[in-house]
Amino acid sequence: MPAKSKIPKAGEPARAATINDIARLAGVSKKTVSRIINNSPLVRQDTREKVETLMREVGYVPDPLARGLAFRRSFLIGMVYDNPTAQFIVNMQYGALDTLRGSGFELVVHPCDSRSPNYIDSVRRFVQQQKLHGVMLVPRVSEDQALADMLAEIGVRYVRIAAVSLDAPERMVVTHDRDGAAEVADYLQSLGHTDIAMITGPRDYRSSIERSEGFVAALEARGITLPPGRVVEAGYTFESGVAAAETLLGGKKRPTAIFCGNDEMAAGVYRVAMRAGISIPRQLSVVGYDDSPLASRLWPPLTSVRRDTRDTGRISAAMLLLAEGAPRQMASVRPHLIVRDSCQPPG
The missing domain is CATH 3.40.50.2300 (Response regulator)
Known part of the structure; x- marks a missing residue:
């Protein structure tokens, strides 16, 4: 006769419990245990409770790959x-x-x-x-x-x-990234900004295209044009935000506001502004996108577009x-x- 499976006793090498162990200890068939695992209604409530309690006690966790093969x-x-x-x-x-x-x-x-x-x-x-x-x-x-x-x-x-x-x-x-970027444009214009710059994500990202076009279109609808020199493409990373900010803030005439395609790049703007002695927001307003945890951890806390990821x-x-x-x-x-x-x- 084949040897019966058993759960190791104290002092024995640990072994994960199997569905056969659960069935044997509960005094039910393997099929019944399988039905309970898969929430089948074809099991009595008292049996279900008994088996579920036993599974918790021995730490049994069904293998999703094995379940996939079975079903x-x-x-x-x-x-x-x-x-x-x-x-x-x-x-x-x-x-x-x-x-x-x-x-x-x-x-x-x-x-x-x-x-x-x-x-x-x-x-x-x-x-x-x-x-x-x-x-x-x-x-x-x-x-x-x-x-x-x-x-x-x-x-x-x-x-x-x-x-x-x-x-x-x-x-x-x-x-709907276009709508989020348009809201940023409306907000900056309502504060009185007209010399505005933008740091975009990579041009082959659809999100970058939608945010850029939505921002530019909303500004144009309010009579504000974004010159090519006020738009810098970056890579959605902190480092690329630093490089873009150095380009925008290194000239004699700095923009009064910068919209960044995500919060990581906005953090890069903060870094460059701090090094250059540019006060945020007194001398430069900054807006990000994503409202990641980083936004509330920067100082001053970053205004950002929330998309609930x-x-x-x-x-x-x-x-x-x-x-x-x-x-x-x-x-x-x-x-x-x-x-x-x-x-x-x-x-």
Whole structure:
């Protein structure tokens, strides 16, 4: 007869409990334990409570990959990203985990370099090896139509997070970056600023395009033109913000306000202003975008456009958990300006 599995006693080498251990100790079948793990209604309440208590006592955690094999589907949600801002990615993960907690699904992440010639093939391998239930596409990879086409070709559901709608409504979470940037323009003009500069993100990022065009259009609607010399492209990083600020603040005639495409670049402006003895906001008003934790930690606290990244992650993951064929609509996350102490009327 085959040896019975057992949970190690004190002093024995530790071994993770298995579903067979739980079934044996609870005096039920392995199938019953499996039904309880997957929230099946075909189990008596007293049996469910007994087995769940036992699982907690022995620290049993179901393996999502094994469950996927048993049910011919995966219990894994993937998040694919190529983004230089670490806090943005962390907040997106937190939001996804908020949704997945208690659902039986787990989150796996795949950072990639979208400029690499074989990055789409690497994403394909990741998705197929993990047998993903669905994929969250985070900017900038969400803007790549070839990547979305590949996922559709292999039959994997996905959700794209982007500044504008790029796909079928049921596959989109739109962040409306143009509207957020327009609100910044209106705010700076209301303070009396007319000599305004802008530090943009990379020109091949859709978010950068939308923020730049939204800002310029809103200023022009109020009779303010942004000269080419007042626009500097950077890379959404602190270091690139420093370099851009040195260009804008190194001349004889400095702008009275700078709008930065994200908070990391705004922090770079703070660094250069401090070194040059330029007072924020008395001599220079600064506005960022994202309202990351960094915004409230700078001194003076940074006025910034809030786009709730954590909520975006929650919504994206929730869309992937909807049953196949269930009606899904395009989701929106609206930005709004958070006014702090980094701006005042020009001196």
